[in-house]
Amino acid sequence: MTNLLEISNLNVxxxxxFRSVTAVHDVSLSVAxxxxxxxxxxxxxxxxxxxRSILGLVDEPGVVSGSILFDGKQIVDRNEDDFRDIRGVGVAMVFQDALDGLNPVYSVGSQLSEILTVRLGYQRGRARERAIELMLQVGIRDPEGRYNDYPHQFSGGMRQRICIALAVGMQPKLLIADEPTTALDVTVQAGILRLIKKLQTETGMGLIFxxxxxxxxxxxSDRMVVMYNGRIVEEGTTDDVFLRPQHPYTKALLSAHPAHAKSWRDLEPIPEEFVTDGPSSGSQTVSAIVPTASIG
Ligand SMILES: Nc1ncnc2c1ncn2[C@@H]1O[C@H](COP(=O)(O)OP(=O)(O)OP(=O)(O)O)[C@@H](O)[C@H]1O
Ligand SMILES: [Mg+2]
Structure with missing residues (x-):
């Protein structure tokens, strides 16, 4: 069986x-x-x-070499048009900064519809319906009422959910979620993680988290890959890496981490009523109010 993604000897x-930084050093990695x-x-x-290299989005002056096979096709050194075909329906990414993925001058509903129309060929009316469905699926209450709201009118957590809706709405074969929850409150985080997991199970997409x-x-994860200084220093099934970490960096990482114990599954999802989503001042503050008792 060919892997969905097969990266070999990738360098960026x-x-x-004044200097040269090798951000990715001889990385080989596959995802089924x-x-x-x-x-x-x-x-x-x-x-x-x-x-980003998987999406052809390495910023200038980055130079990518090596091989990335997606669905059996080489994507290193392809041109922008080819990447346009790969992005979205092939590979979708939820960016570390939620604002990266959204255009501030269009309403979130129209952005979702647009992508469904342009990329998946939906008719206008159907695209709108599906956009609303997706918003609901990622936990936006009253999606019809909020369809015409702009990104800045949503909290950070909600924007991140909308980015996830944009990404999964494309029904990609591979989803790359780059720290989709870092900036968020733990309980909001738990909801988003559950959502991604659920969507993955439903659609059978590959996931790099x-x-x-x-x-x-x-x-x-089923499998864990540990990077250090641009290199993969450890790789294995997630259970194995946790039970028998090999690399000193992984060992240090694990011993420094109290969270053997705590997992997001232990956290209670917060009722939507507690997530304030009122007009934000354009800052990136996540305005979720969380009952502190749920965090042990
Ligand atoms: N456009 C760029 N120009 C120069 N160096 C860059 C550029 N983008 C990334 N780098 C460098 O590449 C290295 C890897 O950065 P990267 O953003 O991939 O790290 P990361 O593992 O995602 O970190 P974080 O956990 O903070 O998000 C860093 O040393 C960074 O400074
Ligand atoms: Mg990063």
């Missing part, structure tokens, strides 16, 4: 006049259909750059 180097891989590692270890939170990694 940022060359500037329906498989869920957690990509963990400290800040700056290359997780985002690796994710980027996180620095080991408890989260453990919950969402």
């Amino acid at each position: 180097t940022f060359e500037t006049r 259909q329906g498989e869920s891989v957690a990509l963990v590692g400290a800040s700056g270890s290359g997780k985002t750059v690796l994710g 980027v996180t620095h939170d080991l408890a989260v990694a453990r919950e969402v």
Whole structure:
């Protein structure tokens, strides 16, 4: 069986006049259909750059070399048009910063509809219906009423959910979720993780879940890949990595982490009523009010 994604000997180097940073160093990694891989590692270890390289979104002056086979087709060195075909329906990404994925000048409903019309060929009316369905699915209350609201009118958590709706609405074969919950309150986080997991089970998409939170990694993934300084230093089934970490960095990571114990499944979902989603001042503050008693 061919893997959905097969990365071999991938390098991404940022060359500037004064220095050269190899953000991704000889990385090989594969993801099977329906498989869920957690990509963990400290800040700056290359997780985002690796994710973006799969979408052809490595920023200037980054140079990508090596091989990325998606669905058996080589995507390194393809042109922008080819990537346009791959993005969305092939690979979708939920970005680390929710604002990255949304256009501030269009309402969220129209952005969702637009993508369904343009990418999946939906008729206008059907696209609107499906957009509303998706908003509901990711936990936006009164999606019809909020259809014409702009991104800044939603809280950070809600924007992140809308990004997830945009991504999964495309029915991608592979979803890359880059720290989709980092900025969010733990209870909101738990809801989003459950949602991604549920959608994955339903659609059978492959998942690369980027996180620095080991408890989260453990919950969402079948397999875990640990990056350090641009390299993969450890890889295995999630249970194995937790039980028998091999690399000193992984050991340190695990021992530094109290969350063997705590998992997001232990957290109670908060009722929507407690999530204030009122007009935000344009700041990125997540305005969820959480009953503190639920966090032990
Ligand atoms: N456009 C760029 N120009 C120069 N260097 C870059 C660029 N983008 C990323 N890098 C460098 O690549 C390395 C890896 O960055 P990356 O964002 O992938 O880390 P990360 O693992 O996602 O970290 P975090 O957990 O903080 O999100 C870093 O050293 C970063 O400074
Ligand atoms: Mg990152």
